[in-house]
Amino acid sequence: MKISTNLSLTFSLLTGMIFITFGILVYLLSSNHRKEVFRDRLEDRVIVTEKLFLERDSFNDEELETIRNEFLHTLPDETEEVVEIIEGQPPLFSIEYPATVVDQINTPDFFDFEDGRRQGKGRVFQVEGKNYLILVTAIDQVGLQNLRFLRNIMIILGFVSLPILFLGSFFTSKRALTPINKKIAKANLISASNLHQRLNVYNPKDELGTMAIAFNNLLDRLEDAFEAQNSFIRNASHEIRNPLTAIMGEAEFAVSKTRTQEEYIRSLEVIIEEAEMLNSTVNNLLNLSKVDTEQGTTQKELFSFDDWFEEIKAAYDFINPSNQIEATYAFERLPEVCMVYGNKNLLKTAILNLLDNACKYSENQKVEVTISKIDPFCCVLIKDAGIGILEEDLEKIKSPFYRGDNARKVKGTGIGLSLTCKIVELHEGEIEINSKIDEGTQILVKLPLIMAL
Numbered sequence: 223m224k225i226s227t228n229l230s231l232t233f234s235l236l237t238g239m240i241f242i243t244f245g246i247l248v249y250l251l252s253s254n255h256r257k258e259v260f261r262d263r264l265e266d267r268v269i270v271t272e273k274l275f276l277e278r279d280s281f282n283d284e285e286l287e288t289i290r291n292e293f294l295h296t297l298p299d300e301t302e303e304v305v306e307i308i309e310g311q312p313p314l315f316s317i318e319y320p321a322t323v324v325d326q327i328n329t330p331d332f333f334d335f336e337d338g339r340r341q342g343k344g345r346v347f348q349v350e351g352k353n354y355l356i357l358v359t360a361i362d363q364v365g366l367q368n369l370r371f372l373r374n375i376m377i378i379l380g381f382v383s384l385p386i387l388f389l390g391s392f393f394t395s396k397r398a399l400t401p402i403n404k405k406i407a408k409a410n411l412i413s414a415s416n417l418h419q420r421l422n423v424y425n426p427k428d429e430l431g432t433m434a435i436a437f438n439n440l441l442d443r444l445e446d447a448f449e450a451q452n453s454f455i456r457n458a459s460h461e462i463r464n465p466l467t468a469i470m471g472e473a474e475f476a477v478s479k480t481r482t483q484e485e486y487i488r489s490l491e492v493i494i495e496e497a498e499m500l501n502s503t504v505n506n507l508l509n510l511s512k513v514d515t516e517q518g519t520t521q522k523e524l525f526s527f528d529d530w531f532e533e534i535k536a537a538y539d540f541i542n543p544s545n546q547i548e549a550t551y552a553f554e555r556l557p558e559v560c561m562v563y564g565n566k567n568l569l570k571t572a573i574l575n576l577l578d579n580a581c582k583y584s585e586n587q588k589v590e591v592t593i594s595k596i597d598p599f600c601c602v603l604i605k606d607a608g609i610g611i612l613e614e615d616l617e618k619i620k621s622p623f624y625r626g627d628n629a630r631k632v633k634g635t636g637i638g639l640s641l642t643c644k645i646v647e648l649h650e651g652e653i654e655i656n657s658k659i660d661e662g663t664q665i666l667v668k669l670p671l672i673m674a675l
C-alpha cells in the first residue's frame with residue numbers, strides 16, 4: 223500500500239473513531255440529561271397529585287375534574303394513580319406497571335421506574351394511618367424526538383464526513399509526498415554513468431532537505447569509492463603490464479637472432495628480474511585484497527614482540543644481506559614484557575615492507591630501529607637517512623600505487639606502504655610518517671600492547 227493511501231486511511235480511521243466515540247458520548251450524556259429533566263417534571267406531578275389527593279374532600283366532583291384537567295395530565299400520555307397499600311396484599315393497580323414498582327414500595331423517598339419509552343415516578347405517603355402509593359407515568363415525547371434528531375444528525379454527519387476526511391487527507395498526503403516522489407524519480411535516473419548528478423536541496427533544514435543532503439553525501443562517497451576502484455584497476459593493470467611488456471620485449475629480442483651465451487644469460491636475468499617484480503606486485507595485490515576481505519576474521523595470537531622482531535630481522539638479513547639495520551630496545555628484554563596480539567604473517571609483511579623501504583630508499587645506509595613501550599602501545603620506530611619524502615606526498619603515499627616523484631629511480635610497485643597501513647589499521651594500531659627530503663624518513667608504528675597476564 224502506498225504511503226499516501228496508508229496515511230489517509232490511518233488518519234480517517236483515527237478521526238472517524240474519535241468522531242464516533244465523541245458522538246456516542248454526546249448522545250449518552252444528552253439521553254441521561256433528558257431522563258433527569260423529565261424525572262424532575264414527573265416529581266412535580268407526583269407532588270401535585272399527592273396534594274390533590276389530600277384535598278379531594280374539599281371539592282365536589284365537578285371541581286375536582288376541572289382541577290384535574292388543569293393541573294394534571296400536563297405531560298404527554300400522563301397517567302396518575304393513587305392506590306392504598308394493604309399489608310400482605312398486592313396493590314390493586316388499574317394500569318399495568320413493570321414488576322420493579324412493587325419491589326420499590328418500601329423506598330422511603332421518590333423512586334423511578336421505566337417501561338420502554340414510558341418513564342415513571344412513585345412515592346409512598348401516609349394519611350390517617352393508611353399507606354398510599356402515588357404513581358405518575360408519562361412519555362417524554364419532545365425529549366425523545368430531540369434525541370432521535372441528534373442521533374440522526376450524528377449518523378448523517380459521520381457518513382458524510384468520513385469520505386470527505388479520507389479524500390482530504392489523501393490529497394494532503396499526496397501533496398506532501400510529491401517532492402519525495404520527484405526525488406525518487408531523480409534518484410532512479412542516477413547510475414554509474416552519471417554518478418556526478420545530485421538531488422536538489424531546496425530547504426536544508428526540513429526533513430526532505432536533510433534526506434537529500436544525506437543521499438547526496440552517500441553519492442559523494444560512492445563516487446569517491448568508484449573513482450578509487452577505477453584508478454586502482456588502472457594502476458594495477460599498468461603495474462602488471464610494465465614488467466610483462468619488458469619480459470616479452472626481452473624474450474623477443476633474445477629469439478630474434480642467434481645470440482652469444484652471455485647475451486642469453488643477460489636476457490634471462492632481465493626476464494627473471496621483471497618476473498620477480500611482477501610476482502611481488504601480484505603478491506602485494508593479493509595481500510591487499512586479503513586484508514580487505516579478512517577484516518574481523520583474521521586469526522590472531524599473543525606473542526612477545528621483541529623476540530618475534532629478532533626473527534623478522536633475521537629473515538630480512540637473508541633477503542638483503544647488505545642491510546645495515548641496527549635494532550635497539552628501550553626496555554629490559556624479559557619474557558612476556560612486550561606482548562602484542564596479532565596476526566604474525568600480516569605483521570611480518572608490514573614490518574618487512576618498512577624495513578625494505580628504509581634500506582631501499584637510503585641505498586642500504588644505516589637504518590635505526592628502536593622498539594619501545596609507550597603505554598598503551600608497543601612502538602617500532604624505523605629511521606633511515608635516505609632520499610626522504612616530499613611534504614605533499616606524505617599522505618598520498620598511503621594510497622595504493624602512489625609513488626613519490628623522487629622515488630621513481632628506485633624499483634617499486636607503490637603497494638607496500640598502503641598494505642602496511644591496512645595491516646596496522648587491522649590491528650587497531652597507528653602509523654606516523656615524518657620525513658625531510660634528502661635527510662631521511664622516520665616511520666613510527668604503534669601496536670596495542672597487551673599487559674602481562
Ligand code: ADP
Nearest residue numbers: 579580583619625626629634635636637638639
Ligand atoms: P614502493 O616502495 O614499492 O614504491 P611503497 O608503497 O612501499 O611502494 O611506498 C610508496 C612510496 O612511499 C614510495 O614510492 C616512496 O615514494 C615513498 N616511501 C616509502 N618509504 C620511504 C622511505 N623510507 N624513504 C623515502 N620514501 C619512501
